[in-house]
Amino acid sequence: MTKIECVLISILLIAxxxxxxxxxxxxxxxxxxxxxxxxxxxxxxxxxxxxxxxFTVGNTGYNVNHTVLSIQLYLGRSCHPTGIxxxxxxxxxxxMPTGSDLAYGTLSCSSITTSKWYSISxxxxxxxxxxxxxxxxxxxxxxxxxxxxITWFMVTNAGYxxxxxxxxxxxxxxxxxxxxxxxxxxxxxxxxxxxAxxAxxAxxAxxSNNSSSFSIIALPDTQEYxxxxxxxISSQVxxxxxxKNTLNISAVIGEGDITSYxxxxxxxxxxxxxxxxxxxxxxxxxxxxxxxxxxxxYGMYNTYFPVSRYANKSYYGGHYGTDNTNxxxxxxxxxxxxxxxxxxxxxxHTPQHGDAHHTSAIYNWVNTTLQxxxxxxxxxxxHCLLNYDNSWAEDGQKIYNALKGNSNLFLMLCGHLxxxxxxxxxxxxxxxxxxxxxxxxxxxxxxxFQSQLPYCGNGLLxxxxxxxxxxxIQVKTYTPGCPSNPSIAAGYENDSSSQFTLSYSxx
Numbered sequence: 001m002t003k004i005e006c007v008l009i010s011i012l013l014i015a016x017x018x019x020x021x022x023x024x025x026x027x028x029x030x031x032x033x034x035x036x037x038x039x040x041x042x043x044x045x046x047x048x049x050x051x052x053x054x055f056t057v058g059n060t061g062y063n064v065n066h067t068v069l070s071i072q073l074y075l076g077r078s079c080h081p082t083g084i085x086x087x088x089x090x091x092x093x094x095x096m097p098t099g100s101d102l103a104y105g106t107l108s109c110s111s112i113t114t115s116k117w118y119s120i121s122x123x124x125x126x127x128x129x130x131x132x133x134x135x136x137x138x139x140x141x142x143x144x145x146x147x148x149x150i151t152w153f154m155v156t157n158a159g160y161x162x163x164x165x166x167x168x169x170x171x172x173x174x175x176x177x178x179x180x181x182x183x184x185x186x187x188x189x190x191x192x193x194x195x196a197x198x199a200x201x202a203x204x205a206x207x208s209n210n211s212s213s214f215s216i217i218a219l220p221d222t223q224e225y226x227x228x229x230x231x232x233i234s235s236q237v238x239x240x241x242x243x244k245n246t247l248n249i250s251a252v253i254g255e256g257d258i259t260s261y262x263x264x265x266x267x268x269x270x271x272x273x274x275x276x277x278x279x280x281x282x283x284x285x286x287x288x289x290x291x292x293x294x295x296x297x298y299g300m301y302n303t304y305f306p307v308s309r310y311a312n313k314s315y316y317g318g319h320y321g322t323d324n325t326n327x328x329x330x331x332x333x334x335x336x337x338x339x340x341x342x343x344x345x346x347x348x349h350t351p352q353h354g355d356a357h358h359t360s361a362i363y364n365w366v367n368t369t370l371q372x373x374x375x376x377x378x379x380x381x382x383h384c385l386l387n388y389d390n391s392w393a394e395d396g397q398k399i400y401n402a403l404k405g406n407s408n409l410f411l412m413l414c415g416h417l418x419x420x421x422x423x424x425x426x427x428x429x430x431x432x433x434x435x436x437x438x439x440x441x442x443x444x445x446x447x448x449f450q451s452q453l454p455y456c457g458n459g460l461l462x463x464x465x466x467x468x469x470x471x472x473i474q475v476k477t478y479t480p481g482c483p484s485n486p487s488i489a490a491g492y493e494n495d496s497s498s499q500f501t502l503s504y505s506x507x
Contacts, residue, residue: 029069029188030485031229032061032128035160036184036456039074039115039153043183045085046149048171050139052090052097053183054163057128062487066189068103068128069121071136074153074184076115083142085109085150087120089128090135096166096175097135102126109140112150116261117186117228128189133163136185137172154183186228214248214333216379216464220255220415220429220447223291224456226269227260231484232459233269237276239480244280247463250333252277253340255415255447256289256383258305262296267304274305283315283331287342289383289416298325298344317373320365328369330376334468336506339376339408341366345383345416347394357395363402370406378409385414386431386446393417400444404437410504411473415448429457430477430497443502447477458488468506475500 033055045051057063068089075085088104090097103122112118128134143149154165157180165181168174217240225233240252259266270286277284292301302323310316310324317339320326328341343366346358370378380403385396392400393416403409418429431446449457459479466473477498481490492499 029190030062030066031186031455032066032068032189033057033162033187034060034185035155035182036186036224037155037159039184040155042076042115042151042153043165043167044078044146044149044151045138045140046081046143046146047141048169049146049149050137050168050172051152051183052135052137052166052168052175053185054092054095054097054133054135054166055160055185055187056133056162057130059162060160061187062191062485063130064191065130066128066191067125068187068189070105070119070188071122072117072119072186072188073136073138074116075112075118076151076153077109077112077149078146078151079148081109081112081140081143081148081150083109083140085112085138085140087136087138089122089126090137092133092135092163095133095163095177097137097172101137102134109143109150115151115153117184135163135166136183136187139172152183154181156181212334212469213465213467214250216466217249217252218255218413218445218447218462218464219252220449220457220461221257221289222254222270222273223257223260223266223289224450225459226258226266226273227263229455230269230273232455232457232482232488233273234276235480235482235484236459236461237273240282241276241280244282247465248333249282251329251331251338251340252282252284253379253381253413254284254286255381255413256287256345257291257415258286258289258301260291262292262294262300264300267300271304278313283313283329283340285327285329285340285342285381287381287383288325288344290345293345298323301325318369320362326362326365330373334466334506336466336468337376338379339370339373340379340381341369342381343399346399347384358399358402366403367406370403370409374406374408376408378406379411379413380409381413383414384416385412385444386417386433388417388429388431388446390431390433392433396444400435400442404435404440404442407440409442412442412444414444414446417446418448418450432497432500441504443473443504445475449477455482455485455488458482460493466504466506471503471505471507473502473504475502 084106088101103124103126105120105122140150160182165178166175258270288301307324315329317328317330387393429448433444435442449460463476477493482488
C-alpha cells in the first residue's frame with residue numbers, strides 16, 4: 001500500500017466517523033438536488049481523465065441554503081480498478097468547476113462492484129447557497145487505464161436544467177462541456193435553519209353528496225419510494241387509511257414495480273406499507289412488475305405477498321397456478337359487485353429467465369374467471385399496457401385482444417411507462433385510451449409519475465370516484481404530501497390528463 005493510499009484511507013475513516021456522528025446527533029439528511037433516470041451510457045474515470053457534473057441549488061430540489069453532507073452517484077467499474085475513488089464539491093464559474101475542493105469523500109475502488117447508486121460522505125461542513133451553481137468532480141487517481149477504472153453513468157438529451165456533464169483530460173486543469181448529457185447524481189444535506197412545519201395536507205374533495213358514491217385508489221409504481229424514499233409511500237398509505245370513510249374508499253389497486261432492485265429492505269418497506277391498508281380492512285391487490293421479474297423471477301414478491309397473506313381475507317378470490325403472481329379480489333360498493341384481476345408483467349427478456357410473454361393458459365384463466373363472475377363489473381390491472389402517447393405498449397394490444405370479449409370488463413389499469421425526460425415541472429406519465437368493441441367500451445388508463453421531480457412522483461396517486469347518480473367515474477390525481485419533507489405539499493394535478501371524467505353506466 002502506498003503512502004498516498006494510506007492517507008486517503010485515513011480520510012475515508014474520518015469521513016465515516018463524522019457521518020456517524022451526524023446520525024447519532026439526530027440530524028436527518030434531506031435529498032436536495034438530483035438527476036435520476038434509467039442509465040443510458042457510462043464514461044470512464046481514471047488517471048487524469050476526470051469527470052464532473054454541474055448542478056444548481058433549487059433547480060429540482062428544495063430551494064434553501066443548506067450544508068451538504070453526502071452525495072450518491074450511479075457508478076460501475078471496468079475489470080479490476082485499484083486504489084480509491086474521490087468525489088468532491090467545487091464552486092463553478094461560467095459553468096465550469098473552479099478552485100479547490102469545498103468538500104470531498106472517497107470510496108475504495110474495490111467496493112464498487114455492481115452498477116448501482118453509491119453513497120459518498122463528506123468530511124467537511126460546506127454550505128451551499130440557493131440559486132448557485134456548483135460542480136461534482138470525480139477522479140480515480142490510482143487507475144491508470146480505461147480498462148481498469150470506475151465508470152459514472154449518464155443520460156443523453158439533457159434532461160437536467162441546472163447543469164451538464166463535463167470532461168477533463170488533464171486532471172482538472174481545464175474542462176470541456178458536454179451540454180447534451182448529464183451524469184446521474186443525488187445531493188444530500190441539512191438545512192442550517194429548519195424550515196417551518198408544513199401546512200396541514202389539503203383535505204381531498206368529497207366524492208359526492210350521493211351516499212352511494214365511492215372511490216377506488218390506484219397506487220402507481222412505488223419502486224423509487226421503497227428503494228430510497230420510504231417516507232413517501234408511508235404518507236400515501238397512511239392517507240388512504242385515514243380517508244377510508246371520508247372518500248368511502250372501497251379498494252386499492254397497485255400498478256406494479258413495487259420495488260426497484262427487489263432487495264429485502266425494499267420488500268420490508270413495501271410489505272409494511274401495504275399492511276397499513278390491509279389493517280383498516282380495505283380490499284387491496286398489489287401486482288408485480290418488470291422489476292419483480294428481472295431480479296428473481298417473482299421470488300421475493302411471493303415471499304412478501306404470498307397466497308397465505310391473503311387467503312384469510314374475505315375479499316381474496318383466488319390465484320392462478322401455485323403462487324400469487326396472478327390473482328383476483330372481489331368486493332362490492334355503491335350497490336354493485338366488482339372483480340379486480342391482475343396478471344403478471346409480460347414482454348421482457350433476461351438471460352436467466354428468457355422471454356416473459358403471457359401464455360394461452362394465462363389468458364384462458366383470465367377469461368374463465370371473468371366468465372365465472374360475469375355478473376361482476378371487471379377491472380384488469382397489469383404493469384404495462386400503454387405508452388404515454390396513448391398508443392399500445394409492448395404486449396398491451398395482445399392483452400386487450402385476448403380479453404375484450406368479456407362484456408363485464410370496463411376498465412384496464414397500468415403503470416410502467418413515462419416520458420423519460422426529467423424536466424421540472426413538465427412530466428407525462430399519464431395516458432387515456434378508449435376502445436369500443438361492438439358497442440362495448442373499455443377504458444385503458446396509464447399512471448406512472450416517476451418523471452415528476454424532485455422526488456420521483458412526489459407521492460402522486462389516482463382517486464377514481466364512482467358516482468352512480470351521474471353514471472360517471474371522476475378521476476383525480478392527488479398527492480397527500482409528506483410531513484417529513486416540507487417540499488412535498490399536498491394538492492391536486494389540474495391538467496386534462498390528470499383530472500377527467502369517464503362516462504360509465506352504473507344502472
